[in-house]
Amino acid sequence: MSKEYLxxxxxxxxQQFKDIVGQRVIVETLKNSLALNCTSHAYLFCGSKGTGKTSTARVFAKALLCPSKDSSExxxxQCTFCQEITLGNSLNVIEIDGASNRGIDDIRKINENTSYPPEKGTFRIFIIDEVHMLTKEAFNAxxxxLxxxxxxxxxxFATTEAHKIPSTILSRCQKFSFSRHKQDSIEKKLQLxxxxxxxxxxxxxxEYIASFSDGSLRxxxxxxxxISAFSKGDITLEHVQELLGLPESKLIFELEQALREQNIKNLLEISHSIFNKGKDYKLILDALIEHFRKIVHFHVLGSDxxxxxxxxxxxxxxxxQHYSLSQCQHIIDLLIQCHLSLQQPNYARIYFENSLFKITTFLHSISLEETVEKLFALESKLSSSDNAPLSLPPQQPAPPISKQKPTPPSSPPSATKEEIDDEWGSLHTKKSQEKKSTDKPLSKVKKETSKSAPSDQTLSLTQKENTKIDTILQFSGVELEGLVKKNKIKINYEES
Structure with a gap:
């Protein structure tokens, strides 16, 4: 009988705490709780896939039951408890899949089993994977x-979606968040x-496998x-890309070069080759997006x-050197829009080629930054030449406003009744003369104005002066009329 392949x-x-990769804080916390004998009754391990949640739960269950732990917990x-947990047939450790045992009846069975103590050992441990799949009634039961x-x-409990677990359950558990594995730690483990x-x-x-796994060691x-089953000899990067159906790096670099050089013929030939080989256009777009993302990172981080x-x-x-950050960002946006548009497989090739044409058009169009730079250069040339446009004179600052309080006007001198009557008589005579002068025939007025019309140069000056004088006379007349009325009222009041 052949040995089972694992x-x-x-x-x-x-199988031990020291074998767990990339979760140092969680491992230290669990080991300290074992050493201090202050373990909780419920734990919640949450995090993305392949970060070691279930493996850590099994190792922790071993440490709770193992009677032969060393000084580092x-x-x-080697004992019966550890070997049974490793083989998955322990009566003390019960593993339950929350996705397939999610109803209230399944939880009732668990509640019934909790009332019976273990046949051997100190604890009975329930490991429920994907606990977020339980129904609301099951959580309440x-x-x-808890x-x-x-x-x-x-x-x-282990879950990849802790936000779906009710708060009443969360408050009764100690929560541990498992982080994604770093690329370096994945590479070291794969090398071993x-x-x-x-x-x-x-x-x-x-390096390629570690970056492709997206932080998941599993x-x-x-x-x-x-890959080891696919390649009998040395494993190369081409083997990995061929096995995963990913485009070769050479193809992505050729696409990028055709885009940069605006080589439409080459772009169509590459698209035709992708179609004939049966490649998925979404995978090609994913590789192009990752390619320009690397360019952005190289802009910011350099070779590190x-x-x-x-x-x-x-x-x-x-x-x-051929791209700016803004260009890369715009290209990534165009590629993402094309990726979202590939819902109908009949038009996938058309969407793909059209997006490539848009990118070539964008790369060879004048950007806003270049336009502004050219405008500034043109402005500097015009200002240095003799035909530079006249600039407006700088505005003079407004005079400061005086904070002194205005002095009140002095009271007008008192006038006698005879003086006021004489003033009214002179004003009445002046108005009657003005009325007679306005009643002259139009022909006579024209003759007089033509005789008294000055030359063009003196006319412009006289008009300015006349406007100024008329304004002063109008204000003076209004002020004088007010003054007369005020004195008249004052005299009438004194006589009464």
């Missing part, structure tokens, strides 16, 4: 057990796995397992950039 993620699953992996659990019961399995793989391929190990493979840094250094 995939790389299962074969290299962490590491399970021995679990509340009482609030007042028996002393021999431990709950460990490849060395132990005698897999010949280059550092460039390890995805990276699964991909390594798949984990996104770019070490073998490609020199090529990106040359390409970056």
């Amino acid at each position: 995939t790389i993620p299962r074969k290299f699953r962490p 590491e399970p021995c992996n 679990l509340l009482k057990t 609030e007042e659990p028996p002393p021999h019961i431990k709950f460990i 796995v490849a060395k132990e399995l005698s897999i010949k793989i280059s550092k460039e391929v390890l 995805d990276a190990e699964s991909l390594l397992d798949q 950039n984990h996104l770019i493979l070490s073998s490609e840094k020199e090529a990106y250094q040359k390409i970056t």
Whole structure:
């Protein structure tokens, strides 16, 4: 009978705390709680896929049950409890899939089992994976057990969507957030796995797998397992791209060069080649978006950039000189819009080619920044030449407003009744004379004005002076009339 084959993620699953990668804070907290004997009755492990939530739950269950832990609270992996948990047939550790056991009846069975103490060992541990899939009624049925659990019961929940769990459950658990794995830590783990399995793989391929896994160690190990089965000899980057159906790096660089050089013929030939090979246009767009994203990162971070493979840094250094940050951002926006438009497979090729044409048009159009720079250069040339336009004189600052209070006008001198009557008589005579003068015939007025008309130069000056004099006379007449009325009222009041 042939030995059962274990995939790389299962074969290299962490069996002790020291094997857990990239979760140092969580591991230290759990080990300290074991050392101080202050473990909680319920834990919630949340985080993205492939970050070690279920593996950490199993190792923690081993540490709770193992009677032969060392001084650092590491399970021995030799006792009956540890071996049963490793094989998945322990009666003390019950693993439940929350996606398939999500109803209230399933939770009632769990509540019934919690009342029975374990046959051996100190604890009975329930590990519920994907706990966010439970129904609302199932969560409500679990509340009482979580609030007042028996002393021999431990709950460990694992989920990728902690926001879907009711707050009443969250408040009864100790929550641990698992972070994504760093690319360096994934590369080191893959290198150890490849060395132990005698897999010949280059550092460039390890970097590519680590970046493609998006922080998930399980995805990276699964991909390594798949590639090792595909390639009998040395694993190359082309093998990885061919297996995943991804476009080759050479194809992406050729596309970018055709876009930059506005080579429409080459773009159409590449598009025709992609169509004939049966490549997915969405994967091509993903690779192009990632390509220009790397250019943006190279603009900002330079060669110290984990996104770019070490073998490609020199090529990106040359390409970056042809693009500005604003151009890369606009190109990425156009590619994302095309990606969202690829809903109908019949028009996928048309959308793809049309987006490439838009990018070539954009790259060879004058940007707003260039237009502003040219306007400034033109303005500087005009200002330095003799025919520079006259500039407006600088505005003079307004005189400061005096803060002194205005002096009140002095009271008018008192006048006698005879003086006021004489003044009214002279005004009446003056008005009657003005009326007679206005009653002259129009021909006579024209003759008089033609005789008294001065030359053009004296006319303009006289008009300015006449306007000024008329304004002064109008204000003086109004003031005089007011003065007369005021004195008349004053005299009448004194006589009465």
